[in-house]
Amino acid sequence: MNNFSSTDEYIASEELMGSVNIAIALEKPLLIKGEPGTGKTMLAKAVAKALGKKLLIWNIKSTTKAQEGLYTYDTIQRLYDSQFGNEGVDDIANYIKLGKLGEAFESEEQVVLLIDEIDKADLEFPNDLLWELDQMEFYIHETKRSVKANKRPIVIITSNAEKELPDAFLRRCIFHYIDFPSKELMEEIVRSHFDNVEENMLKNALDTFYEIRTYSQLRKKPATSELIDWLNAMMIGGIDPNKIKAELPFVGVLIKKDEDLEVVRRRVN
Amino acid sequence: MFTTFFYTLKAKGLDVSLSEWITLHDALNKGLNNSSLTGFYYMARSILVKNETDFDKFDLAFEECFKGIKSENTITDTMLEWLDKSDMMELLHEEARSFLNQSEDLQVDKEDVETKFKDRLKDQDSEHNGGNYWIGTMGKTSFGNMGGNVGGIRVGGSTGYQSAFAVMGARKYKDFRNDKMLDNRQFQMAFRKLRQFSSKLDIPKTELDINQTIDATCNNGGYLKIVMDKPRKNAVKLLLLMDSGGTMIPFTKLLNELFQAIHKSNHYKDVKTYYFHNCIYSKLYKTPECENGDWIDTEWMFRNIDSDYKVIIVGDAAMAPEELYSDTGNYRGPNGGLSGEQWLLLLKQHYKKVVWLNPKMAPGNAPWREAETAIKNIFPMYKLTIDGLNEALVKLMSR
Numbered sequence: 319m320n321n322f323s324s325t326d327e328y329i330a331s332e333e334l335m336g337s338v339n340i341a342i343a344l345e346k347p348l349l350i351k352g353e354p355g356t357g358k359t360m361l362a363k364a365v366a367k368a369l370g371k372k373l374l375i376w377n378i379k380s381t382t383k384a385q386e387g388l389y390t391y392d393t394i395q396r397l398y399d400s401q402f403g404n405e406g407v408d409d410i411a412n413y414i415k416l417g418k419l420g421e422a423f424e425s426e427e428q429v430v431l432l433i434d435e436i437d438k439a440d441l442e443f444p445n446d447l448l449w450e451l452d453q454m455e456f457y458i459h460e461t462k463r464s465v466k467a468n469k470r471p472i473v474i475i476t477s478n479a480e481k482e483l484p485d486a487f488l489r490r491c492i493f494h495y496i497d498f499p500s501k502e503l504m505e506e507i508v509r510s511h512f513d514n515v516e517e518n519m520l521k522n523a524l525d526t527f528y529e530i531r532t533y534s535q536l537r538k539k540p541a542t543s544e545l546i547d548w549l550n551a552m553m554i555g556g557i558d559p560n561k562i563k564a565e566l567p568f569v570g571v572l573i574k575k576d577e578d579l580e581v582v583r584r585r586v587n
Numbered sequence: 588m589f590t591t592f593f594y595t596l597k598a599k600g601l602d603v604s605l606s607e608w609i610t611l612h613d614a615l616n617k618g619l620n621n622s623s624l625t626g627f628y629y630m631a632r633s634i635l636v637k638n639e640t641d642f643d644k645f646d647l648a649f650e651e652c653f654k655g656i657k658s659e660n661t662i663t664d665t666m667l668e669w670l671d672k673s674d675m676m677e678l679l680h681e682e683a684r685s686f687l688n689q690s691e692d693l694q695v696d697k698e699d700v701e702t703k704f705k706d707r708l709k710d711q712d713s714e715h716n717g718g719n720y721w722i723g724t725m726g727k728t729s730f731g732n733m734g735g736n737v738g739g740i741r742v743g744g745s746t747g748y749q750s751a752f753a754v755m756g757a758r759k760y761k762d763f764r765n766d767k768m769l770d771n772r773q774f775q776m777a778f779r780k781l782r783q784f785s786s787k788l789d790i791p792k793t794e795l796d797i798n799q800t801i802d803a804t805c806n807n808g809g810y811l812k813i814v815m816d817k818p819r820k821n822a823v824k825l826l827l828l829m830d831s832g833g834t835m836i837p838f839t840k841l842l843n844e845l846f847q848a849i850h851k852s853n854h855y856k857d858v859k860t861y862y863f864h865n866c867i868y869s870k871l872y873k874t875p876e877c878e879n880g881d882w883i884d885t886e887w888m889f890r891n892i893d894s895d896y897k898v899i900i901v902g903d904a905a906m907a908p909e910e911l912y913s914d915t916g917n918y919r920g921p922n923g924g925l926s927g928e929q930w931l932l933l934l935k936q937h938y939k940k941v942v943w944l945n946p947k948m949a950p951g952n953a954p955w956r957e958a959e960t961a962i963k964n965i966f967p968m969y970k971l972t973i974d975g976l977n978e979a980l981v982k983l984m985s986r
Contacts (some may be wrong), residue, residue, distance in 0.1 A: 336626065337633045340619050344610060344634075351639065393805045400809060488637035489604050495639040535840075 328357065328364030329507045337494035338365060344492065347433075347451055347473035349483075352496030355541025357507075358476040362432035365474065372429045374471075376418035378438045384446030387419035387433075388456045389465075410460045419450060420465055428469035437477040444487035452490060499542065501528060511546050512553070519559040523549055526563050530572065535581045540572045548572045592652045596635065599648040603635050610634050624653065640973075777976045778848055781823055781855075781897070781983060792817050825849065826892055826938070827860040828867065830902030831875040838946040841971065842901060845944075859892060865906040866916075866958075867930045869923025879920055885930060889937045897983045898934070898941040900966065904959040905947075911958045931965050942979040943968040 322338040324330045330338070338361075341348035350358045366373035376387055392413045399407045406412045416424060422431040436444060450456045454467035475491065477483065499507060501524060508520060523545070531539050540548075551568040561567065566586055573579050596603050611634045620626035628649060636645045792815040799814035806812075827849060829842060849858060861871035861883065870882040910916040911927045923930075935941060943966040949956050962968065967982055969975035 333629045336629050340614060340630055340633060343617055343619055344614055346610070349637070393801050397801070397805050397809060483637075485602070485637075489607055491637065492633050493637045494633055495642070 322365050322368050325364050325368050327367075327510055328360055329503065329510050330361070330364070331497070331499070331503060334361070334494060334496065337492060341474075341492040342472055345470050347475050347491045349475045349477060349488070349491040349493050350496060351477050351493070353498055353539070353541055354478060355543040356496045356498060357542060358496060359432070359434055362430055362434075362474040362476075365472065366430040369430070369472075371472070372425070372427065373432060374418050374422050374425075374429050375432045375434060377434050378436050378443070380438050380440075382439045382443070384439075384443055384450075385417075387417040387447070388450060389414050389416050389420050389458055391415075391460050411463075414458055414461060416465070419447075420456070422471040423454060423456075423465050423467040425471070426468060429471050431471045431473050433473065433475045435478060436475050437483065442484075445484050448486060448490065498531075504542070504545070507542060508546065508549065512549065515549065515553070516559060519549070519552065519557075519562070522559050522562040523552065526566070527572070530582060533581055533585060536573075536578050538573075538575055538578060544572050544574075592648070595648040595652050596645065599644040601636065601641055601644050601648065607635050777973065777980060779854075780977065780980045781825070821854045821856060823855050824857040824893070824896045825855050825859070826888075826896040826898045827858065828871070828898065828900045828902075829860065829862050829875070830865065830900075831862045831872070831877050832864055834865075834903050834905045835946075838903070838971075841946055845901065845971070857896075859896070861888070863902075864919050865902070866910055866927035867900075867934065868917045868927060869921050869925070869930070877919070882920075885923070885933075889933070894938055896938060898938045899979070899983070900941065900943045901971070902943065902945065903947050904943070904945055904962045904968070905956065906958045908957050911961060928961065928965075931962065935965055940983045941966050942982050944971045944976065944979055945969070946971040948975075 322330075322342065323335055338348060350361060352358055362375070363373060391410070392415060396407060396410075396413045418431065422429050451473065454470050455464055457464045504524060504527075505520065508515065508524070527540065527545050527548075530536070548568060548571045551571050552562070555568065557567045564586075566582070569579065569582060573582055593603065593608055611631055614620070614630055614634060615627075620630045631649070632642065632645055636642060794816050796814045796816035799816065800812065803812040803814050804810065827846070829846070831842075835842065846860070849855075861873065862875050862877055863871055864877050867885065869885050871885055871888060872878065872882045874881055906927075907916075910918070914922050914924060914926045914929075916922065916927055925933075943962060945959070945968055948968060948970040949959060954960070959968075967979070969979040969982075
């Protein structure tokens with residue numbers, strides 16, 4: 319039986335592990351939401367690694383169509399080939415290319431499929447995938463062949479809540495909202511990223527980080543990934559840990575917006 | 588009992604479908620909750636609730652249904668009330684805390700604390716604060732909220748959580764509720780609703796549809812066959828009229844966010860913004876400072892900004908009745924011979940779609956806010972929350 323627990327590089331809260339295991343057991347897609355930088359995308363990688371399965375990533379962009387995940391029919395290539403009378407032109411199957419979802423279905427072994435940032439796509443996008451995710455099969459009209467999953471892939475979907483997802487789609491998912499990690503959990507997460515981090519540096523950096531997150535005027539609060547980058551920068555730069563609170567070295571790594579930098583500087587001085 | 592839970596969830600406004608409910612039972616049959624109530628809480632939540640804005644509703648329903656269960660961990664409502672004193676936290680200085688810590692129970696192991704907690708939970712029958720045995724606030728035993736003790740169990744309060752009831756007690760997801768005031772990102776999300784692709788409109792096919800052309804050409808044996816399509820562009824034009832200064836000052840940040848969100852959603856065909864003070868009269872200001880002279884004629888706006896612009900008016904509609912009804916009611920600038928109400932009616936006449944967003948709207952018809960009630964009769968008014976904004980945008984898009 320598949321069972322997911324935290325890995326060396328990825329520290330998951332108990333509830334998150336629970337949700338992952340429920341989604342695997344019920345064979346339903348797991349929908350992950352949360353503040354940017356809380357490790358939504360990392361989760362799929364960790365799950366794949368923990369279960370020893372191959373990871374397929376389908377990155378969604380604003381122009382992505384559901385069809386691209388299933389298969390594309392390369393008509394242009396066929397047109398070119400037909401001009402020169404190449405071999406195999408008469409067989410449409412040669413010009414059908416499976417998308418990430420198709421690849422996941424055709425795979426001999428069970429894979430982990432990450433559908434990253436599903437909310438980037440058009441509003442109708444999730445609805446177009448309902449049947450395929452439910453039944454784990456689709457039909458290629460051009461060749462009259464249906465592609466059915468050999469082993470139901472573990473599907474993980476991330477969303478930044480830029481668009482609301484349709485109800486019909488949500489009903490089929492297991493949902494988990496990644497809370498912003500508590501200080502204790504954060505300490506563990508940081509340690510998993512660095513082999514040896516100086517105690518004093520870690521403590522001062524975390525204190526400052528959580529202090530900054532309480533400033534309500536900030537437009538974009540710094541998140542885990544920014545903290546990691548910040549610590550990394552300070553360690554490479556050889557910053558004196560005692561100066562972190564007062565001087566905020568490399569604060570640009572933590573805070574990305576001009577207005578926010580202004581706020582932080584004002585509060586610190 | 589479970590069916591009750593289903594209906595309680597519905598009663599709390601959670602739209603749980605039958606298929607999700609069956610999935611939950613499926614999960615129960617597979618024993619995925621690890622036979623614990625806490626496990627059940629997280630499992631049920633991940634299956635039944637699909638939006639963090641609904642977590643709070645789920646918490647309330649869960650508490651209502653399961654607080655009666657004879658679980659040793661159960662913390663009743665009243666007990667949480669006793670403990671809900673988190674605003675007193677600030678009174679507790681570092682010194683006092685360290686003093687309290689020295690007094691007793693400093694070294695405790697977890698099991699010991701838990702057993703004692705349960706024992707005392709059984710014994711306790713009244714609210715208790717400040718003592719050193721019972722569960723309550725400000726005390727120095729190992730249990731309860733805000734006690735200075737470092738090693739004890741916390742109930743409610745603002746730190747992390749372990750058990751389901753601790754989470755519910757904290758009502759951690761309260762801030763995510765839909766009816767709360769919203770932030771910029773949520774504004775932006777809402778404004779994405781406001782789009783109308785002109786391909787749905789009745790316009791000529793002027794754009795070359797490359798994909799269809801290629802397909803058609805291929806199907807045509809390689810002989811070119813062109814397919815044309817209607818261009819897909821957002822046809823929505825927006826006119827934003829914002830109340831500025833005076834009673835709106837407390838909402839400056841909120842309005843700023845709204846303004847930013849609209850300008851970041853750069854998918855509109857056009858956005859025009861003007862400002863007013865309290866009510867709309869013969870002049871509209873170009874800047875939020877509302878300085879006399881830096882303005883346009885409201886009639887110029889009627890002439891130059893088409894009636895198919897969708898109008899969003901943002902204001903608290905808090906004004907004296909004469910500011911609305913008198914034709915000399917504008918105490919900051921010219922009235923133009925008409926009362927505020929007449930100007931609003933002209934606006935309503937000219938533009939097909941107008942909504943009013945109010946950051947501090949009173950529910951129903953509030954007799955003590957005469958002007959607001961009168962304006963509600965002219966324009967559909969919505970509270971400036973996620974729900975309110977969504978409703979308003981749906982109203983703007985309706986035909």
